[in-house]
Amino acid sequence: MNEKYHPKEIEQKWQKHWADEKTFEVTEDPARKKFYCLEMLAYTSGRAHIGHVSNFAIGDALSWYKRMRGFNVLHPFGWDAFGQPAETAAIKDGTNPEKFTRDAIAYMKWQFQRMGISYDWSREIASCDPEYYKWNQWFFIRMWERGMLYRKLAPVNWCPKENISLSNEQARDGKCWRCGAEVTQKELMQWFARITDYAEELLDGLDALGDGWPERVATMQRNWIGRSRGAEVRFEIADTDQSVTVFTTRIDTIFGANAIILAPEHPLLAPLVEGKPQRDEVLRFAERIKQQQRGARSLEGVEKEGIFTGGWAINPFNQERLPVWIANFVLIEYGTGAIMSVPAGDGRDFEFSRKYHLPFRQIKLTEDGREIPPDEMEVADEEWTTTVNTGEWSNLPAEEANRQMTEYAEAQGFGRGSITYKLRDWGISRQRYWGTPVPMIHCEQCGIVAVPDDQLPVVLPENVNLEVEGGSPLNHVLEFVNVACPKCGGAARRDTDTMDTFVDSNWYYFRYCDPHNAEAPFDPEKVAYWMPVDQYIGGIEHAVLHLIYTRYWTKVMRDMGLVKFDEPVTRLLTQGMICKETYWCPNHEWLFPEQVTEENTCSICGRPATVGRVEKMSKSRKNAVDPIEMIGIHGADALRLFVLFAGPPEKDKEWSDTGFEGAARYLQRVWRIAYKWHASITQSSEDESIEMTELADYQRRLRRRTHQIVRAITENFEERLHLNTCISSLMELTNEIYLFDQAADKNGGPAESDIRVAREAFEALIRMLTPFAPHIAEEMWESLGHAESLAHTEWPGYSDELAREEEIEVPVKVNGKLRSRLFVSHDTSDTELERAALADEKVQAAIKKEKAAIGGDPEVKTRIIRLHNDGPPKLVDIVVKRLVLCRTYR
RNA sequence: GCCGGGGUGGUGUAACUGGUAGGCACGCAGGUCUUAGGAACCUGUGCCGAAAGGCGUGCGGGUUCGAAUCCCGCCCCCGGCACCA
Numbered sequence: 001m002n003e004k005y006h007p008k009e010i011e012q013k014w015q016k017h018w019a020d021e022k023t024f025e026v027t028e029d030p031a032r033k034k035f036y037c038l039e040m041l042a043y044t045s046g047r048a049h050i051g052h053v054s055n056f057a058i059g060d061a062l063s064w065y066k067r068m069r070g071f072n073v074l075h076p077f078g079w080d081a082f083g084q085p086a087e088t089a090a091i092k093d094g095t096n097p098e099k100f101t102r103d104a105i106a107y108m109k110w111q112f113q114r115m116g117i118s119y120d121w122s123r124e125i126a127s128c129d130p131e132y133y134k135w136n137q138w139f140f141i142r143m144w145e146r147g148m149l150y151r152k153l154a155p156v157n158w159c160p161k162e163n164i165s166l167s168n169e170q171a172r173d174g175k176c177w178r179c180g181a182e183v184t185q186k187e188l189m190q191w192f193a194r195i196t197d198y199a200e201e202l203l204d205g206l207d208a209l210g211d212g213w214p215e216r217v218a219t220m221q222r223n224w225i226g227r228s229r230g231a232e233v234r235f236e237i238a239d240t241d242q243s244v245t246v247f248t249t250r251i252d253t254i255f256g257a258n259a260i261i262l263a264p265e266h267p268l269l270a271p272l273v274e275g276k277p278q279r280d281e282v283l284r285f286a287e288r289i290k291q292q293q294r295g296a297r298s299l300e301g302v303e304k305e306g307i308f309t310g311g312w313a314i315n316p317f318n319q320e321r322l323p324v325w326i327a328n329f330v331l332i333e334y335g336t337g338a339i340m341s342v343p344a345g346d347g348r349d350f351e352f353s354r355k356y357h358l359p360f361r362q363i364k365l366t367e368d369g370r371e372i373p374p375d376e377m378e379v380a381d382e383e384w385t386t387t388v389n390t391g392e393w394s395n396l397p398a399e400e401a402n403r404q405m406t407e408y409a410e411a412q413g414f415g416r417g418s419i420t421y422k423l424r425d426w427g428i429s430r431q432r433y434w435g436t437p438v439p440m441i442h443c444e445q446c447g448i449v450a451v452p453d454d455q456l457p458v459v460l461p462e463n464v465n466l467e468v469e470g471g472s473p474l475n476h477v478l479e480f481v482n483v484a485c486p487k488c489g490g491a492a493r494r495d496t497d498t499m500d501t502f503v504d505s506n507w508y509y510f511r512y513c514d515p516h517n518a519e520a521p522f523d524p525e526k527v528a529y530w531m532p533v534d535q536y537i538g539g540i541e542h543a544v545l546h547l548i549y550t551r552y553w554t555k556v557m558r559d560m561g562l563v564k565f566d567e568p569v570t571r572l573l574t575q576g577m578i579c580k581e582t583y584w585c586p587n588h589e590w591l592f593p594e595q596v597t598e599e600n601t602c603s604i605c606g607r608p609a610t611v612g613r614v615e616k617m618s619k620s621r622k623n624a625v626d627p628i629e630m631i632g633i634h635g636a637d638a639l640r641l642f643v644l645f646a647g648p649p650e651k652d653k654e655w656s657d658t659g660f661e662g663a664a665r666y667l668q669r670v671w672r673i674a675y676k677w678h679a680s681i682t683q684s685s686e687d688e689s690i691e692m693t694e695l696a697d698y699q700r701r702l703r704r705r706t707h708q709i710v711r712a713i714t715e716n717f718e719e720r721l722h723l724n725t726c727i728s729s730l731m732e733l734t735n736e737i738y739l740f741d742q743a744a745d746k747n748g749g750p751a752e753s754d755i756r757v758a759r760e761a762f763e764a765l766i767r768m769l770t771p772f773a774p775h776i777a778e779e780m781w782e783s784l785g786h787a788e789s790l791a792h793t794e795w796p797g798y799s800d801e802l803a804r805e806e807e808i809e810v811p812v813k814v815n816g817k818l819r820s821r822l823f824v825s826h827d828t829s830d831t832e833l834e835r836a837a838l839a840d841e842k843v844q845a846a847i848k849k850e851k852a853a854i855g856g857d858p859e860v861k862t863r864i865i866r867l868h869n870d871g872p873p874k875l876v877d878i879v880v881k882r883l884v885l886c887r888t889y890r
Numbered sequence: 891g892c893c894g895g896g897g898u899g900g901u902g903u904a905a906c907u908g909g910u911a912g913g914c915a916c917g918c919a920g921g922u923c924u925u926a927g928g929a930a931c932c933u934g935u936g937c938c939g940a941a942a943g944g945c946g947u948g949c950g951g952g953u954u955c956g957a958a959u960c961c962c963g964c965c966c967c968c969g970g971c972a973c974c975a
Contacts, residue, residue, distance in 0.1 A: 215894070215895090216893090216895065219970080220971075222893090228974070246975080247974095247975065248975060250975080304973075329973045330973085331973080334974045335975065336975095340975080349975080352973095422974055645914085645915075646902065658917075662916060666915085716906095720906075724914090728915070731914055735914090738931080738932095813910085866909095875909055875910070877909085879955045881955080
């Protein structure tokens with residue numbers, strides 16, 4: 001141990017030590033309890049950001065803690081290495097996605113290793129490795145065999161000029177990102193996974209996850225799945241043998257229907273308008289709406305538009321003729337793609353009917369029982385009130401009418417109760433290069449044929465021109481596309497779609513359990529040992545997509561017999577973002593902090609600069625902090641300590657340069673005092689026991705505080721995981737050691753008893769510092785004479801007995817107001833305590849005051865309040881109140 | 891609009907099931923050491939007040955001996971979803 005703390009040196013030393021000793025590499029050990037701690041895999045953007053530090057620091061703290069508690073801790077890491085941005089970057093840099101990605105991994109891995117996270121790097125995987133994505137293909141084929149996948153026509157964003165499909169990112173504002181052409185929609189045959197088959201289970205499973213998952217993630221998933229209970233009702237089309245079925249949650253309002261409205265894509269549209277005078281106009285309208293970019297149609301504020309088709313439907317409840325319209329606000333994907341319009345009970349229908357002057361009927365009373373004539377309505381009333389004008393179901397509570405009318409529709413054979421979900425089947429096709437090739441072959445003779453298992457993986461070809469026009473880049477790689485049909489041997493074509501990268505991230509953490517398996521995605525026994533994940537940590541942005549898809553995939557694997565559990569993640573923590581102040585100049589927009597002068601002006605133009613809001617760090621806002629730069633200043637330990645100390649893990653935190661300094665200063669403070677004591681501690685013999693009774697006050701105090709703080713931090717790790725308060729407890733313990741040190745100095749330097757007490761405190765402090773600042777902890781631990789790494793050292797224990805206060809402070813409240821404090825010994829009886837309280841001068845004055853305020857002869861009641869029945873007294877409560885004469889009724 | 895999460899000193903945060911509000915840190919002030927310190931260590935620091943004391947957890951009510959914590963009604967901030975029938 002050096003007198004001065006040099007983070008760079010000791011961090012390098014210990015990172016090398018851990019790597020050489022393979023300290024964090026683990027294998028299955030049935031004799032030990034396992035703990036699987038997982039941070040979300042990193043996207044290979046090319047650069048580490050502060051969010052990574054926060055993510056890893058949380059996971060690493062927990063991993064260290066569990067390791068020191070004797071768990072067999074699996075803590076792996078890997079790369080989310082496929083995806084469209086690598087293509088964009090490769091085009092820009094004149095390289096290829098493979099090279100771009102490999103370089104990014106190499107650089108980011110170097111960056112991450114400087115953070116000194118306790119990863120088992122021997123299990124590292126990258127989703128762009130053929131050894132990994134081979135199993136994506138294997139899963140794909142197994143799912144295809146089981147009917148869990150299917151193909152259908154689905155729209156993609158399409159650039160008509162370049163003939164390529166575009167991601168939503170590339171089609172922003174409805175323009176092609178490269179050539180600026182107007183983006184249209186094109187129907188392509190694409191692969192879909194039947195996730196909706198699992199909608200109900202995905203929903204129910206959320207309840208089972210209980211406290212393990214944040215409520216807001218569960219809520220977001222519930223909304224995403226969007227279960228809605230209602231009814232389907234069939235309307236016959238007048239003068240034809242056709243019919244249209246609508247989905248409604250409010251069948252009780254069906255007497256108020258004034259139209260049937262179809263989505264422009266509805267299959268009934270063509271036959272319906274055939275031979276009608278408005279045919280061409282209606283079809284033109286439908287075509288125009290269909291071409292609007294996906295999503296753009298449902299954006300807020302989009303004007304409702306519709307057109308009458310010329311057809312009429314019959315309301316099965318009252319035989320009324322209803323005009324059939326099509327409109328932009330009816331979505332083909334939801335429900336049946338057709339609705340009944342009930343303006344009195346639905347805001348959208350109301351708006352639409354007013355615009356097109358469609359008359360309607362009132363079918364509900366207001367909540368206070370009035371019937372408002374339709375013409376006088378200003379908004380629709382969507383409440384569940386009482387029905388009116390609804391035939392034999394009039395004057396019923398709406399819920400009751402809803403139930404009865406559903407039954408009636410069912411009995412009459414034109415409807416039935418039904419459940420609809422917002423969740424759609426998952427489109428996994430991408431018309432891109434940098435992804436897992438779909439392992440399918442299209443043969444004219446045999447249809448769709450899976451690539452045989454022994455020919456997997458279907459490897460992505462190299463040196464592909466990414467800038468060609470006309471569909472996926474893979475379409476143009478003839479040696480890839482042209483292939484013999486595995487079934488008949490005839491000429492056939494490979495499928496050129498690649499898979500959504502969410503497929504990669506669905507099961508990567510199963511692969512960590514057995515990362516080098518060449519025979520199977522994983523050995524079910526290894527997965528049975530390590531899974532499910534005990535703690536998963538990542539950003540809230542994955543609350544729905546990734547975290548639903550991966551739950552789904554787990555259930556698929558379960559149904560394939562590969563795993564035996566339903567949910568892959570027991571506990572989930574969504575960490576908050578690190579934010580920072582921004583600066584704004586009216587001329588130069590966002591400024592870097594160094595562009596703002598001390599007088600708060602822009603250093604370029606001198607105009608006053610405004611201190612903007614605290615916002616998420618980003619390049620464009622010029623408020624990003626580079627973690628590697630920060631590590632260069634004060635080291636990885638200080639950086640990690642700061643991000644954990646700034647606030648609870650799940651909350652957003654604010655970066656502060658002075659706060660970061662503070663973290664570094666704290667580590668120096670620990671180092672200094674440890675340096676001062678380490679020699680005397682190592683020189684004295686270790687197995688001396690400490691007798692409390694022989695100790696001086698300041699020594700007993702440090703012992704007590706040590707045990708109290710070990711208890712507090714241990715409980716925090718086990719329950720709340722509020723790591724910021726763990727750190728504040730460590731600081732308290734450090735402050736106690738400084739007080740102790742002063743007292744010991746005053747006594748003339750460290751006595752043998754001082755050293756024994758100090759050893760206990762230092763060894764507790766250093767071990768508890770490990771999860772937050774492992775490098776400095778290892779260095780100090782070694783200096784105290786320990787040969788073994790902290791990774792093989794037990795977490796400190798505590799004793800409730802030793803943590804107990806000798807003298808307790810008991811507040812006294814009179815009528816709820818704090819009036820005095822008593823200091824009593826632990827074994828003071830309740831009667832003694834009450835007597836002492838009543839004898840207290842301040843208490844007497846307060847009682848007198850209260851009595852005077854009340855007047856007469858009020859009674860004074862005293863009692864002792866405890867948190868637990870057998871716990872120490874928490875307070876003496878004195879109540880002064882007017883004597884109430886109780887009357888007894890007998 | 892619906893659904894979540896918040897609102898505590900000058901600042902970031904703390905206070906587990908209602909029981910001494912302000913622990914830890916930043917900042918600030920003072921002191922010690924020092925040629926000096928922007929280093930280190932120590933002390934102080936919610937507001938009003940000379941003090942005694944009073945007031946204080948977004949605002950207004952309520953329950954309770956006692957409320958940052960529970961209930962009712964508002965206001966504000968952050969996040970998610972949003973023509974889902």
